[in-house]
Amino acid sequence: MSTELPPLDELLANSFVVRLPMRVKFRGITQREALLIKGPEGWGEFSAFTEYAPAEASRWLAAGIEAAYQPFPEPRRTSIPVNATLPAVPANQVGTVLEKYDAPHTIKIKVAEQGQSFDDDMARVAEARRLYPQAALRVDANMGWDVDQAVEALKALSEFDLQYAEQPVPGITGLAQVREKLRNAGVDLRIAADEAVRKHTDPLEVSRLGAADLMVIKAQPLGGIQAVLDIAEQAELDVVVSSALDTSVGLAQAAALASALPDLPFACGLSTGTLFADDVSHEPLLATAGFLAVRRVDADLEKLARLSPEQQRVDWWRHRVEECYQYLVRV
Numbered sequence: 001m002s003t004e005l006p007p008l009d010e011l012l013a014n015s016f017v018v019r020l021p022m023r024v025k026f027r028g029i030t031q032r033e034a035l036l037i038k039g040p041e042g043w044g045e046f047s048a049f050t051e052y053a054p055a056e057a058s059r060w061l062a063a064g065i066e067a068a069y070q071p072f073p074e075p076r077r078t079s080i081p082v083n084a085t086l087p088a089v090p091a092n093q094v095g096t097v098l099e100k101y102d103a104p105h106t107i108k109i110k111v112a113e114q115g116q117s118f119d120d121d122m123a124r125v126a127e128a129r130r131l132y133p134q135a136a137l138r139v140d141a142n143m144g145w146d147v148d149q150a151v152e153a154l155k156a157l158s159e160f161d162l163q164y165a166e167q168p169v170p171g172i173t174g175l176a177q178v179r180e181k182l183r184n185a186g187v188d189l190r191i192a193a194d195e196a197v198r199k200h201t202d203p204l205e206v207s208r209l210g211a212a213d214l215m216v217i218k219a220q221p222l223g224g225i226q227a228v229l230d231i232a233e234q235a236e237l238d239v240v241v242s243s244a245l246d247t248s249v250g251l252a253q254a255a256a257l258a259s260a261l262p263d264l265p266f267a268c269g270l271s272t273g274t275l276f277a278d279d280v281s282h283e284p285l286l287a288t289a290g291f292l293a294v295r296r297v298d299a300d301l302e303k304l305a306r307l308s309p310e311q312q313r314v315d316w317w318r319h320r321v322e323e324c325y326q327y328l329v330r331v
């Protein structure tokens with residue numbers, strides 16, 4: 001990366017910190033912070049989750065720099081099928097949350113949330129199925145189960161006809177075990193790897209070991225469009241592009257990634273703009289009837305000013321850029 005890195009002071013001079021309010025709690029947060037970079041090719045986003053250490057967060061910075069300084073790749077498609085994302089809300093809120101998405105054909109439902117029970121998951125998925133009988137449903141446990149819990153839970157949830165289950169347990173071997181146990185029990189449910197790809201030192205190990213059926217790939221966590229296209233090319237598994245809960249600027253980069261892949265067999269998790277109550281552009285990247293346009297998104301300066309958090313958070317993000325930049329210089 002070091003040869004392509006712009007000077008740090010140039011990056012900082014063109015950086016803007018925002019905090020977006022969310023309509024509904026997701027991943028334990030109700031406000032999403034991000035640092036946006038204005039570059040010669042357009043806007044880029046750096047929004048590694050605040051608990052991530054610099055080594056991991058630096059890949060997100062590389063992605064933000066790529067978006068601001070490099071053109072997006074030649075698209076193979078101009079519109080991307082996307083899934084609605086349903087946070088781990090109580091069953092009686094499922095309708096209200098999903099109503100915000102325009103005619104979703106695919107819905108990803110969070111399950112195994114800390115502090116909740118398996119009955120909560122069953123009720124949430126049952127309600128989504130009742131309201132959207134034709135939709136493809138998938139679940140994401142974010143590693144919230146152990147192997148036995150996952151097998152039991154997924155056997156029961158399969159009743160609702162699931163497209164796949166994302167990262168039911170931690171690790172790569174755990175995924176392989178869940179997959180095999182489900183097969184042995186006669187449950188033919190695809191397993192997708194997410195954290196086992198984006199948080200692993202080698203994102204391709206899942207594929208090499210055949211531990212899952214699908215790989216979730218994300219532009220920011222994996223270091224940008226080019227890095228992910230390389231991973232996808234080497235992977236022997238189907239890939240699903242997903243968001244990193246980015247603002248519309250980051251979603252545009254993720255949609256550009258999806259637009260450049262040779263095959264796009266599954267709807268992408270890029271409808272998360274709907275989870276925000278406000279965004280960085282007057283033309284946020286939101287799906288229409290389950291499809292997202294492939295286009296650059298420019299942040300609006302008036303919005304950026306209005307969404308700027310207190311100075312202490314601005315300083316924190318700028319310092320984080322400096323720390324992550326040092327990592328990228330060394331790579």
Ligand SMILES: O=C(O)CCC(=O)C1=CC=C[C@@H](O)[C@@H]1C(=O)O
Pocket residue numbers: 027083084085108140142194242243244245268269270272
């Ligand atoms: O894939 C989607 O439908 C939306 C994106 C999404 O679920 C996520 C975005 C950001 C952080 C992750 O915890 C989460 C995921 O696990 O896939």
Ligand SMILES: [Mg+2]
Pocket residue numbers: 140142166167194195216
């Ligand atoms: Mg996931």
